[in-house]
Amino acid sequence: MTDPSVASHRANRRLRQHLDRLATGVIAASGIAVVAAVLAIGVYLTLAVLPLFDAAEVKVEAASTVADEGAIHTVWLADDGMRWLTRDGQLRNAEGTIARLVEDATIAAVAEGDDTQPLALGLSNGEVRLVPRDDRGRLIWTQAATARLFATRGVAALALGHTAQGWVLAGRNTQGDVAALWRAGDALRRLAVPETAEHIAMGHAGRLAISQGTQLTLWKLSPDGKGTALARTDTRAPVTALSFLQGGRTLIVGDAQGELRRWRLSPDDAGWQAAETSYAALGDTAIRRLIALPRQRLWLALDASGRMGLYQSLSGLRWQGQAPRAIPPPAVSINAQGTQVMWLGESGTLQRLAIEAPHAAVSAATLLMPLTYEGHSTAQWRWAAAVTGDEEPQYSLVPLAWGTLKAAAWAMVFAVPLALGAAVHSACYMSRRQRARLKPAIELMEALPGVVIGFVAGLIVAPFVERHLAGTLVLLVCVPLGSVACGWLWRVLSRRWELRLPPISVGVGLMVPLALVCWAALSLSPWLEAWWFGGDLRTWMYQQWGWDYAQRNALIVGMAMGLAIIPTLYSLAEEALSGVPRTLAEGSLALGATRAQTLWRVQLPVAAPGILSAVMIGAGRAVGETMIVLMVTGNTPLMSPSLFEGLRSLAANLAIELPEAAVGGTHYRLLLLGALLLFVFTFAVNTLAEMVRWRLKRRYRRYWGNA
Template sequence: MNEIEPMTANTDAQRLDFNTPALQRKRRMRALKDHLARWYVSIGGLAVLGAICLIFFYLAQVVLPMFQGAALESREVQQPAWLAEAGEPLLLAIEEQNEVAMRLGADGQVRFFALKTGDELSSVSLALPADTRITSIGQDTPGSRLLALGLDNGQVLVLEHNYKVSYPDNRRTISPQIDYPFGETPIELDADGNAVEHVAVSRNGKTLLVSGATESMLHALRISTTENLLTGETSVEQARLNLPQVHEPIRKLLIDPRHQWLYAFSGKANADVFDLRRKQLNGRYKLLGGDGQVTNVTALLGGISLLVGDSKGGIGQWFMVRGDDGQAELKNVRSFKLGDSAITQILPEERRKGFLALDDSGSLGIFHSTAHRTLLKQSVAEGSALASLSPRATRLLVESDGQLQRFVIDNPHPEISWSALWSKVWYESYPEADYVWQSTSANNDFEPKLSLAPLAFGTLKAAFYAMLLAAPLAICAAFYTAYFMAPALRRKVKPVIELMEALPTVILGFFAGLFLAPYLENHLPGIFALLLLMPVGILLAAYLWSRLPERIRLLVPDGWEALLLIPVILLVGFGSLGVSGHMENWWFGGDMRLWLSNEMGIPFDQRNALVIGLAMGFAVIPTIYSIAEDAVFSVPKSLTLGSLALGATPWQTLIRVVLLTASPGIFSALMIGMGRAVGETMIVLMATGNTPIMEANIFEGMRTLAANVAVEMPESEVGSTHYRVLFLAAMVLLIFTFVMNTLAELIRQRLRRKYASL
């Protein structure tokens, strides 16, 4: 006992003291650092969420105005004294600058007046023959100032109201005038002198086409002007078109701006369409069912579509569609509804595919044809009225009961609707409804096609083919390097693969567009042989390696076997590409591209989804591999060793233990790689051909949302509909990635809870 006591005393003397002042200070400093780190991470996370919310709200602030309707605000006009003395109004018009308005009366007097005040600026008497009166009036397509006045003596007077702008003393001055481009002498349409009850006019270049209906006859006259380049003299030629006659009273005439079709509306709801080039009847069409009657017909901007108003307040859009048999037919594309009263006037816009409609109760409707959208319904008069829309569709002039009313229209973005963005739309001159993106054109009559469906489809298509290549390779490589590969080799391979992510995508896009795309086009059989034979070659090499004697296999250290695949990969690769030309000659007639197009009916574009799958897959592989490899490598060794100790093979341990434990990290890797593929811009911009089509064909290109924003944003007008739709595309991309990441996080957390017990 005496020997033990000194040892006990010595042990007590050597016991560590964990409450020394130095250790206490260290613990306090560590607690402070943990507290600061927690706050730093929390504030940083909240700042990121705040930035994302600010981006979302900014995009919403730019996008939401597109979905607002139109607004109509009344402006007072001093009633001029001349209005009480003027005759019945036949036509109202407003010039480009919204300063001067024109009124044509039944007495043949044209008065120009200030739009804001109503003060008369000038008055012009038309060159009408003596003792004649105006019986009908016809207008050229929207945007043209050409008029045709049918007279009661069978003649037609063609005139044009123009507005000359000058700047004396640096002040804008508008001088209105009446011109007679085809002479002041009226054109004789009916030799018998019957009144021209309905008239239509159209000018195409130097050719004028005039059509009119008298008591029982349909007339058509083509007038061509030719200028002598040597003498400068202009010669005029007239030619009558002998067309089949209509047996019912004609109510309205319209001429196609290309001088191909003449539309004659007769009876209650019939339309006779004449082919002016063949001088024959194309067909008779019934426009309305039941007891409805056609009350007004007007051509939409461009003259392709007809807007047909009826006695029940409906408006139908019709245009010629070429059927499967090659014969053109008049089709009803879409319909609108203003009210229950008869439509008395339809006013098409001169720069967009929108229009206004008035009924005999004084109600006004603002519509857009392509978007199939009703933007406003409002009463502007107590009864029937005559109205005019300004060229910019921002002013409306209404005359009713001898009173003038002026309205300001706010309708900046009528082209947008849910159906125009995401549904099939039947565009003018298309055989059927389709998804189309075509935002600009050199033609003023252009119908904007702003469907986001082909862009969203292209985004998913590019991501799908990229993930189809990248996901299996990246995940399998992650399993092998983390589970089977020797640690020394892993320390060399993993950084090299991760270094691939630092390669700029613009370089990959440049390489894919200038080298990879033409190379794939010229070596298609070899590329497909490579994709098919490479897995077979690797599996065959592994099988042969397993059949070798054990003494030979033991010469290669465990975990270094992957190096033996290098010559196999090179051999299969060079062999497949080397025999590409021979396979093309043997099986595809020397040109696989033509064989696909002609024999299989599969279109082929040089920049296609196959190029994107290879190039963007190469860019996505490092992202998926790095995260998945870390997840697999982080599986505790005790789990794998315990599984092996219980008799499981390495593959059974990998599938049933390692894979399940690492599944949250692997799933996160796939979702992050998917997000990278969806948001990729430069590769798809340079290697897809940027064709916004909805085709799953791997040999055709696409256009993605990100690439579309990059291509068209520099050319869009700030604040325009096109500009805001591009922001909407960015917003759709943000929402898509946000939803994908949210779902990925939810699934990852669920997988973590499910396999946390392993």
């Protein structure tokens, strides 16, 4: 007969076994889930970033017949359907003629700007027909007006540009004469340019580029009816095509040898910048046509051999292929997104080019290399992706990476000495009772929210440092030196004092002389500033080194973020030092070594992997910090080594710009690229730190086995 107590014991044992297996499965599943979640984040960021580097495409869509008669000049896609214009001035749609815009002349040239500028039709009798737009940018065909550009000769080419007061329309007649119409408010003034030209292009604020043979001239037109030649340049080969890109500050020049070059207006709009930029050529035949697209500083180039290329002003050639058989005529229509180029052939067939290049402005060069941007005279790393209007986007990640590493580096400079010093003192010199009180107190600092630290640093510390900059710098030098001096004084005191006072009184007593040192530094700093720096340290730094001072700078973020990562560094380093077998230290002391020699030659070398792991984890924590950097640095993406200027980190940039970025756009994906860089860095650092800690444990086992 079975003993009931034995049966109960067996049942309990089976229950414990089932619970152990269940707990093991739950723990294993949770660990796997955590790893899977981390990997899923990395995979998601990678998939979101990959489209940035997709190759651009230009596809020729199938042609369709939209008209059966008349010589078609150009076409528009309106809200109520397609409309096209014949050379004799008839506006038509699929149902027939809507209006006749021109009498006794033919249309020879068309110029179309943005939604605030009219449609200009150049006529064979020297006049231009101006079709205004309504508030929504739609053409009002019934209100077309006529203005005379040339007395007798017909218009051969038109170029339309934007000004602060309105717009300016430049034209060239069949004989090469150049004239312009300047619109400011309701006034329309004609300007004559005393030069002949083969090609014209209208840019920013009345800047007119004209070419004649190998000579390229930049004119400045003004509303008072005068024109001034700002710059003249001889090109290497005769110019065959001109076009200003979006914004009107970058001119693309194509020549008879098939070369393409970029000329940028100088920052003061007084001429060209000192150097031109060349692009990869399509071939060795002349460039016949340049078609500027209204987004991303893109343009299409066509040469005489039928080759076509898609270019971006900073990243260069993005696509190259064969042009369609029906080469686009002088008049083409481009949709507002710049994804379609349309024109009508002589037989009334609609031709389309579909352009798929949503991220053409992104390349290794634009992300990593210094470039010369519009409005700047030197090559720089710049980040300004969230731009509007005609501003040129600047996609360099280098200033953000520099700001991230700069903030983390200065935080480590402040945190590592304090945290490691506290860890060494508590692990190697304090009693267990004192250590049990101090360690939780320091670790409790980790509960301080980053936003609170950033708030205090931004609103209290930063103004104080600005008012007492010299005193703060003196403090940063005097406090470490004062601590060393106090330690030396304590060492030279009589052994009798050292035996009478408990160890904790030494640390408390050190606060008094350090407080006196701080008071003396702040009190004497105005005299020191007046003596050494002429009374103003910030002015002296600017004059000597070119360093400007910003209230929220790397110094403030170093102090604030250093305070935030001290608990992490201290806790990990203290555990590494406490984990060193006590038999090693006791053996060293038994052999006659001092406590300092034991620390430097025994305890620190054994705990070095753990301390290195603590430093790496602290660095990863500093790199990923968001709120403190966001509130303390001023968020200016500068490439400056100065301790007294602002910065912007990748994490802070995400917090600032991600809510405003259009999902799926270039700006949005670039922000996710920054997030991916942070993910990879912190993942790699933490993984390496864990490997170091694992090696540390193996070393501990070996020491314990030999003890």
